[in-house]
Amino acid sequence: MAYTPTPADRFSFGLWTVGNPGRDPFGEPVRPVRDPVALVELLAEVGAWGVNFHDNDLVPIDATSAERERIVRDFTAALRATGLVVPMATTNLFSDPAFKDGAFTSNDPQVRAFALQKTMRAIDLGVECGAEIYVFWGGREGVESDASKDPLEALKRYREALNFLCAYVRDQGYPLRFALEPKPNEPRGDIYLATVGHALAFIATLDHPEMVGVNPEVAHETMAGLNFLHGVAQAWEAGKLFHIDLNDQVIGRYDQDFRFGAANLKASFFLVKFLEDVGYSGPRHFDAHAYRTEDLAGVKAFARGCMRTYLVLKEKARQWNADPEIQALLAELSYGEQATSGYSRAAAEALKTRSFDRAALGARGLAYEHLDQLTIEVLLGVR
Ligand code: GCO
Ligand code: MN
Ligand code: MN
Numbered sequence: 001m002a003y004t005p006t007p008a009d010r011f012s013f014g015l016w017t018v019g020n021p022g023r024d025p026f027g028e029p030v031r032p033v034r035d036p037v038a039l040v041e042l043l044a045e046v047g048a049w050g051v052n053f054h055d056n057d058l059v060p061i062d063a064t065s066a067e068r069e070r071i072v073r074d075f076t077a078a079l080r081a082t083g084l085v086v087p088m089a090t091t092n093l094f095s096d097p098a099f100k101d102g103a104f105t106s107n108d109p110q111v112r113a114f115a116l117q118k119t120m121r122a123i124d125l126g127v128e129c130g131a132e133i134y135v136f137w138g139g140r141e142g143v144e145s146d147a148s149k150d151p152l153e154a155l156k157r158y159r160e161a162l163n164f165l166c167a168y169v170r171d172q173g174y175p176l177r178f179a180l181e182p183k184p185n186e187p188r189g190d191i192y193l194a195t196v197g198h199a200l201a202f203i204a205t206l207d208h209p210e211m212v213g214v215n216p217e218v219a220h221e222t223m224a225g226l227n228f229l230h231g232v233a234q235a236w237e238a239g240k241l242f243h244i245d246l247n248d249q250v251i252g253r254y255d256q257d258f259r260f261g262a263a264n265l266k267a268s269f270f271l272v273k274f275l276e277d278v279g280y281s282g283p284r285h286f287d288a289h290a291y292r293t294e295d296l297a298g299v300k301a302f303a304r305g306c307m308r309t310y311l312v313l314k315e316k317a318r319q320w321n322a323d324p325e326i327q328a329l330l331a332e333l334s335y336g337e338q339a340t341s342g343y344s345r346a347a348a349e350a351l352k353t354r355s356f357d358r359a360a361l362g363a364r365g366l367a368y369e370h371l372d373q374l375t376i377e378v379l380l381g382v383r
Pocket of ligand 2: 217219220257287
């Protein structure tokens with residue numbers, strides 16, 4: 001059937017996404033908490049391929065080792081029964097009050113050491129369940145006031161932690177790569193490594209930069225008022241697009257985590273088109289949740305909607321790429337042609353004396369209005 005997800009689409013959800021009970025800063029949960037096995041079954045029912053988790057989505061922070069074993073046994077049995085895989089795992093370094101001033105960047109060395117211990121254990125758990133990507137979202141790694149933390153010291157601590165954990169993974173021989181997930185704010189007033197660009201520059205300063213990439217999220221760059229696609233493209237070009245968090249967000253609002261495509265259809269379209277055109281083969285992870293108004297049926301509608309919208313947009317991208325009028329407009333832009341054939345002294349001398357018809361260059365209409373309208377019409381289904 002058209003727009004039906006298959007494992008080849010590599011659609012994944014976090015336990016915390018379809019398991020989100022609808023708590024917000026103003027209100028109590030509106031949906032019952034479901035255990036990981038029930039959530040795996042729900043994801044299998046709606047057609048997802050993968051399930052991701054924070055350590056404590058699966059194993060409560062105060063579980064005994066016997067409880068841990070039983071939970072992991074039941075969870076992996078559910079994976080086998082449904083065929084779902086665990087592509088990614090991560091650590092909850094933000095819920096417990098111990099992390100109120102950050103984990104790796106906390107001013108307290110005991111908190112930093114505890115964060116490393118918790119992450120090593122969570123890495124063991126993730127690898128045990130089959131994860132090959134490990135996400136670091138620095139939710140509490142920030143400040144409300146710069147009086148409280150030195151930003152240089154914070155970066156140094158962040159680097160020390162990631163270097164330690166890269167060394168741990170290598171020492172264990174785990175087939176695991178790290179993906180840093182930037183976010184500008186929420187829950188902290190300001191979070192370090194605020195954007196994809198910040199993260200990419202930071203990765204280059206690590207001991208094992210080849211092990212570390214990024215996990216950009218639609219909502220996070222959008223909250224900052226940035227063009228998400230541009231960040232993704234830069235990560236892709238750097239060979240650092242290890243994972244991606246898909247959802248939606250209206251600029252300037254609270255952290256909304258809407259269903260993919262729910263807010264900015266055109267931006268979602270160009271994102272899907274990019275991922276498909278370049279052949280991104282990593283997980284397409286939906287880090288979003290159902291509106292607080294929803295019951296279980298609404299949660300399923302939410303999850304199905306994320307995947308269906310992705311697949312519809314993928315079809316629209318194919319249509320856009322094959323549209324003769326759109327392609328003719330692009331051809332007129334001389335897209336593929338080079339400005340120069342590279343530097344040589346002779347080429348530089350020749351270029352310095354070449355004459356340009358500046359007025360004609362400025363006078364030429366580029367037909368972007370028409371191109372964009374054609375895009376809109378593809379999206380509206382009238383072409
Ligand atoms: C957020 C983040 C998180 C992370 C998750 C995995 O805004 O809360 O997107 O959902 O993605 O912690 O690391
Ligand atoms: Mn987010
Ligand atoms: Mn995320």
